[in-house]
Amino acid sequence: MTYDRLVCANCAAPVSEGRCPVCRANRERLQQERDNFFAGLNPMALIALLAVLIAAVALLAHQTA
Ligand SMILES: [Zn+2]
Numbered sequence: 001m002t003y004d005r006l007v008c009a010n011c012a013a014p015v016s017e018g019r020c021p022v023c024r025a026n027r028e029r030l031q032q033e034r035d036n037f038f039a040g041l042n043p044m045a046l047i048a049l050l051a052v053l054i055a056a057v058a059l060l061a062h063q064t065a
Helices: 021-064
Strands: none
Touching: none
């Protein structure tokens, strides 16, 4: 579910427009959840990428030596 399509139960307007306090609270919460998701994902992806890089370099060094 994308938060852009979410309709507020209080004012029946899209939550992304933030027309009422309920909208703004929901929008803030959803944005925070999205930020947390990316914050949790990026270090993991970075570590995985680093591991692959180290393995590639080790393999290359092993082949040339
Ligand atoms: Zn609203």
